[in-house]
Amino acid sequence: MARANMPRFSTGQRTQRGYLMLSLSLALIISSLLAVQAWRQERRQDDHKTAEAQALVLKNLRNNYETLLYEVYTDLQAGNAITRNGVTIPFGFAPGQAMAPTVAQLEAMGLGVNGMANGGSYKSLLDAGFVVRQERIPAGCETASLNGSECQITGLICFDRPLRDPKTPVGSVDGEAIGRMMLALGADGGASLTGVAGGQIIGSQGDWEVPNPVAGSPEGVVCSRYGFGSSLFMNFLRVRDSRDPQFQNNVTIARGLHVQENATVNTSCAGRTEGTAVWGESNGNPVWLRCEGGTWVTGNGITYANAGDTCTAEGTFGMTHTGVQLVCSAGNWVIADNKGLRAAAYYGHGSTVPVPTCGPGMTPSAVISAVSASNIIGINNAGNNTGSFQASINASWGITVTGADGTPAGNSATALVLSFCNPS
Known part of the structure; x- marks a missing residue:
């Protein structure tokens, strides 16, 4: 029986076919890997x-x-x-x-x-x-x-x-x-x-x-x-917030403002920003305070002090914590109503002038402003015979009225004494 003719491949053809199969396999593997990666x-x-x-x-x-x-x-x-x-x-x-x-x-x-x-x-x-x-x-x-x-x-x-x-x-x-x-x-x-x-x-x-x-x-x-x-x-600002919000403009508040911090006037505010305002007290009375020069001072435009306290701005006015007006005089706060003339009265020879009561920072003083008499010359009043008088007040506020020769004047001769409370 005759054998059918079979196609024959050369060695080169078989090699090319192997490369093709290998390429296809690699392509499939790479495609699979890329698909898995994707x-x-x-x-x-x-x-x-x-x-x-x-x-x-x-x-x-x-x-x-x-x-x-x-x-x-x-x-x-x-x-x-x-x-x-x-x-x-x-x-x-x-x-x-x-x-x-x-x-x-x-x-x-x-x-x-x-x-x-x-x-x-x-x-x-x-x-x-x-x-x-x-x-x-x-x-x-x-x-x-x-x-x-x-x-x-x-x-x-x-x-x-x-x-x-x-x-x-x-x-x-x-x-x-x-x-x-x-x-x-x-x-x-x-x-x-x-x-x-x-x-x-x-x-x-x-x-x-x-x-x-x-x-x-x-x-x-x-x-x-x-x-x-x-x-x-x-x-947000919160209840008891400890942060400083540092607002860059005015803040309007419709109702009351309650500042809890309580400072005391004239105590140190070291470490606080200059101009910081807090609610505080002065002698137990509520008052706004501001930090100025390292010290809490009143911040409402009124200087509160006690009579006798030191002050620096001569002639300025302040107020006590009970509402009495003060004036800065000779380096001390004094009660304005107690400063200056306190009394004016006539006193005879040998009399003692009452010493006025002056407040803290004030010192009492007196001067003789005039001398008068109903009878300057008289045989019964030898001290008047010279036609002139001399009067003085001593450290004990005693009054002496004499004639020019030092003889005590009669009872009708008196001296007008003005008493004062002056800054110490």
Whole structure:
């Protein structure tokens, strides 16, 4: 039987065919690798978006907790129950109490969390819950002041379990997803990081640190802070705020202004900005004070002092703390009504002039301004025979009236004495 003719390939043709097959195989392998890489990249982007979305849930809850905090701040300071939208929560620190309200309670209070999941949905956060912790700071502030008015309130909301990737070895933290969450949460986001002692929650910018509220303080817990010290809260002045707002223009206040600081006039204001005004007291009486030259002085335009106190601006007026007018005279504050002439009267030979009572910073004095008599010349009054008189007052305020030769004048001869209170 005849054998069919079979095509024959030369050695060169067989080699070319082998190269072609190898090229096709490599192309398929490269295409497969690129497809896998693209798939992984797409999955990673999906994970990033899901992680960011999960962080936004935490951020929205954080904002609602802070809204509630704004409204009930004074009640939390005082340790009172809080009420909103007809829902009352007793004061306490346990979950479901005023210092740790649940998401369900926020929803019942009408804080805009309707339909918001009370848990997570990303990887290990699937069906996770939240841990909320609020506290009054500094420690003991609730008893150190009336109704806890010295207390600041700070809050922290966290997922109740760490963020881990189930595809990685057990116990490893999903650092890439945590990083995405920190970007979404901003300055108020924080997490417990690998290698940080005590599992502390560290702020995304490293500028704050708080204890981990999740049992066991595990690594990989994501949180967001709110209240006093948080980035949003920094835009507002708060009860007992210790910061200086440094307003750059006038501030108009519709009602009364209560400045709590109480300084004392004429005491040191060292370390305070020149011109700082505070509410203070002078001899127990309320008065505005300003810091001037390192000393608290009255700031209402009136100088308050005590009679006898030193002063520097000669001729200026002031006031005592009981409303008596003062004048600065010879370096001392003196009562204006007591300064100058106090009495004018005639006194005969041998009389004693009453010494006027002068206030602090004042000294009594007297002068003889005139001498008079009904009979200058008379045989019964030898001291009058010269036709002239001499009068004087001694250190004991005694009066002497004599004739020119020193003979005492008669009883009808008197001296007009003016008594004064003069600055010392």
